[in-house]
Amino acid sequence: MSCGVALAISLMLTNPEVALAAEQPPAPAGAPVSVAGEPLFADIVQRAGALRSVVGQWQTSLSAAPEWTVAAGDLARFEQDSTALAELDMQGHLILKERGTDGDLKCILRGISEDIPVKVAAVHAAATPAERRVALEELHYLLNDNVEVITAPPQPPA
Template sequence: MSCSAAALLSTLWLATAPAGPATAAPPPAAAVAIEPLFADIVRRAGVLKAEVEAFKGKTAPIPATFKQQVSELAALDMQAHRTLAERNLDGDLKCILRGISEDLPLKLKALEEAATASDRDLAVTDMGYLLNDNVEVITAPPQAPV
């Protein structure tokens, strides 16, 4: 039998075979970005990112208000993590928020302890990335599990 004939027969056979059981795609997780807690996190992280960028190239001490705001944001991220855990949502967002909550104090400490201008600029960049991630993970459209 030629390859063309075999291909034609297999195509016809597959076309007449019954389809497998229909599997419904799971619904995507509800977007949380519009909920007050998560919207507050996005707003605060955006404001802090703009503030931390202003520290680049400067040697002035980190203001106490900035430190307090970073601590508050870390607490809100942990609260958001717990909120998602209470909803029994097993997804990346819950874990990422916990990680950000734990990383914010570490990035702040690195910023405070930066001894040189290049160390400080690196710490500013790292803190900026983390704050930007805080915004993006919440505002990203929900993804269906793979």
Template sequence: MSCSAVAASALLWLAAAPAGASPEAATPPPATALEPFFADIVGRAQSLKGRAEAMRKTQGPADAAFKTDLADLAELDMQAHQRLKARGTDGDLTCILRGIAEDLPVKMAALQMAADEAARDLALREMIYLLNDNIEVIVTPPSVTSDLAPGGV
């Protein structure tokens, strides 16, 4: 399966997950999420998600700093993809990070081209979902079907 297909499937699956669902037993994050490089990606995505949510509430514009920070996050996601690919580890995560890196600039372009309030709101909602996926794919432990033991990434 191509990286694009895996990324699209994972993003749809994550977007469809119930918002308030909590696991029965607390599972530690995978080892990858504890690495400073990946923790930095999570922190940046959380910050950008909060800023995008604030823009959606206030209808404020995306300033130059937001655009730059989003582009920087996309670059870090691509670097994360390349690091994981070089390690030969979890192929799904590798592909999903590549997909996110490629989709972030597309979502920014959609926001910039939004012609009216409804289109802008849709663009921001999609960007927020993508940023949330960026966080969750790194901090969520591998599932039983991923053939990886939790923490063994």
């Protein structure tokens, strides 16, 4: 028995995931590939998730105290972080555009990039508890969408 075959057998016997992966059929040629594992897109997911958590905390604070408002320093830091996220979303859009792949994700990332500053400005401008609630809900939804569109399994073109 060759050393390569012996090594392959020993790996298959020590890690059941190797055997399971080997049993899976190969991906069809031209099948959509997920970008979620690429560093840029993983960074977008991490940043959007962190900002979504901040907005969730703000929503909790507003629910507990209707007159609550975001502290100016916190909002300024959030605005800076969300601007950086919007720039990464646009970078992701441009990368996908250059590759000529994943039209839906490409378009969604561009839209999110353009919407983030608008939603943050709405939080800043919200003068009443009701306006703050709506602005925070919309911002939370957008950040959640930013995570989900990247981590969702890729779909073949329709």
